[in-house]
Amino acid sequence: MRSPRVLAVDIGAGHVACGVFTAGAAGRLVLQQFAIEAHSSDPSHESRWATEIAQSLGAVAARTKLGGASALAVPGHLALTKFIKTPSMAKEKRGKIIAFEAAENIPYPLEEVVWDHLVVADDGFDLEVMLTAAKFEAMQTLCTATDSAGFPAERAVPAALALNLAFRYNYPEVHGSVIVINVGARSTNLLFIEGDRFYVRTLALAGNAVTQAIAEELRIDFSQAETLKVQVLSGHSDLPSGSPSRAAVQRAATAFNSKLGMEITRSALNHRRQSGGEAATAVYLTGGGSLISDLPATLAERLKLPVNRYESLRQVDLSANARAAGAEAAASVLADLVGLATQIVAKKGEQEASLLPPSVTEAIAFRKRQPLLVAAAALVVLAFAPPIIYLHLLATAKLEQVTRVDGQLMPLRALQTRNENHLREIEEAKKQIAAYRGAYETKSNWINFLSDLQQRLVKIEDVWLDKIQVVRAPLPEPGATPPVDASGAPVAPAAPTVRLLLSGRLLDVANPQSKVSPEARQRVQQLLASFTGSQFIASVENEKFPDNQNGLLRFDFTLVINPKKTL
Numbered sequence: 001m002r003s004p005r006v007l008a009v010d011i012g013a014g015h016v017a018c019g020v021f022t023a024g025a026a027g028r029l030v031l032q033q034f035a036i037e038a039h040s041s042d043p044s045h046e047s048r049w050a051t052e053i054a055q056s057l058g059a060v061a062a063r064t065k066l067g068g069a070s071a072l073a074v075p076g077h078l079a080l081t082k083f084i085k086t087p088s089m090a091k092e093k094r095g096k097i098i099a100f101e102a103a104e105n106i107p108y109p110l111e112e113v114v115w116d117h118l119v120v121a122d123d124g125f126d127l128e129v130m131l132t133a134a135k136f137e138a139m140q141t142l143c144t145a146t147d148s149a150g151f152p153a154e155r156a157v158p159a160a161l162a163l164n165l166a167f168r169y170n171y172p173e174v175h176g177s178v179i180v181i182n183v184g185a186r187s188t189n190l191l192f193i194e195g196d197r198f199y200v201r202t203l204a205l206a207g208n209a210v211t212q213a214i215a216e217e218l219r220i221d222f223s224q225a226e227t228l229k230v231q232v233l234s235g236h237s238d239l240p241s242g243s244p245s246r247a248a249v250q251r252a253a254t255a256f257n258s259k260l261g262m263e264i265t266r267s268a269l270n271h272r273r274q275s276g277g278e279a280a281t282a283v284y285l286t287g288g289g290s291l292i293s294d295l296p297a298t299l300a301e302r303l304k305l306p307v308n309r310y311e312s313l314r315q316v317d318l319s320a321n322a323r324a325a326g327a328e329a330a331a332s333v334l335a336d337l338v339g340l341a342t343q344i345v346a347k348k349g350e351q352e353a354s355l356l357p358p359s360v361t362e363a364i365a366f367r368k369r370q371p372l373l374v375a376a377a378a379l380v381v382l383a384f385a386p387p388i389i390y391l392h393l394l395a396t397a398k399l400e401q402v403t404r405v406d407g408q409l410m411p412l413r414a415l416q417t418r419n420e421n422h423l424r425e426i427e428e429a430k431k432q433i434a435a436y437r438g439a440y441e442t443k444s445n446w447i448n449f450l451s452d453l454q455q456r457l458v459k460i461e462d463v464w465l466d467k468i469q470v471v472r473a474p475l476p477e478p479g480a481t482p483p484v485d486a487s488g489a490p491v492a493p494a495a496p497t498v499r500l501l502l503s504g505r506l507l508d509v510a511n512p513q514s515k516v517s518p519e520a521r522q523r524v525q526q527l528l529a530s531f532t533g534s535q536f537i538a539s540v541e542n543e544k545f546p547d548n549q550n551g552l553l554r555f556d557f558t559l560v561i562n563p564k565k566t567l
Contacts, residue, residue, distance in 0.1 A: 006341045010162075033319070033322060043186070067150035074134060074159060081160055115355075155356065156356045158353065165352070181286070205260055468500055497561070512551035
């Protein structure tokens, strides 16, 4: 169902224009409300462009009370357009082929862009398709800016496509080959129309080129150069005719006219060569940059074609409100705005390409479903109201009952808390008793161990110890995770292993003045063997027997203490 009202928003590089359109009784568009707000088009402020868009739209909303779901014209410096040809095929088979062509012709990964297509012509042999794309991040930023100002986007149409729709609406009698030129601040859209077919090329050459040339020649900043350009070219400047500033503006404008004419001539020749179409018979000029006085004459001379001022409001009726807001004076920048509004008078079935990000499209679909969802939710609430009321009353009664029982349980809970505290105290006492018992047992173990060691040394004879050093295993770090068994249950830590480093000497009585004899070595081995039979010793490790001293055999070894008889 066609919308009876369209809020169109033209996002230009140096201005925003808003218009509310309706369909009149005769099927003509009616511009009911209009507003325009200028902002800086300085390329060095690129990072602030979205902020300035939001501020300009916010100023329009505050001044005119405009707002609501809107259709956006995406400026040429953001939107990329490509035209391709493929063999004609059934509509249901076009999707994959066009997606393949998009991946080949759009110079960015498809996941980084928002893209769409529009069938331009299908003669049964060749299918002409317009591909259009914009960076996803740029479109998301643009939609966020308009949404924050109270103009949430429900359509986003490339400005070049909006220009095509506007021309066909305003000039229905033109069926020949023509060129429509929309000169903006940052880009110029060239629209080649041949009957029902069209072709678009966007040039990066526009009004900012004149401003930049003035700024460089006079060494002034961009905003000052823009003001000077507008004053001189509009005839509202008080500068004398011989002023260097006026001369700089004229030189920049003349150079721009010549360069733009050359670019348009080259684009027209390339288009004819590639498409095989007919030569254009007329040129229609519009856009803010088209107001340079000598531009039509320069283009006419260069292209050898009549150049006409495009009438943006030719088939548009203006309300008294729109006239008072200055719509007629701003007609040169309204071509894209009118193109957005042609949807409400377009023929049924006509399509347009959209550059709305998927997230915005999903939000629009959700908003459209909201009334149905709200109605369904209301029905659900009404259907469940009686049982909800009953359950609420039942829950209230149960809550009161729980409160009463809870009051009765309070003394029992206090008793339980005391019992838990007592149990913790008992566990602490058990740990202390175990520690005291271990200390006691360890004390007696030392006495018994040393006595046992003395007896074994006496049996060997002529042997003594020089050093006994205790080495204990390190305790686990605080906070370390305790070991667990296969079922995940914590395992009690094993008793720490204790080692004794022993150093001593054995006197070789039979050979006091010579190297140690085998007999002395045999006596030391007997000593070690006797240690392994002790209940306190688990094993003997790291035996060393240096024999560098006559008559004495030194020995060093480690005794691993039995964990069950730990010291």
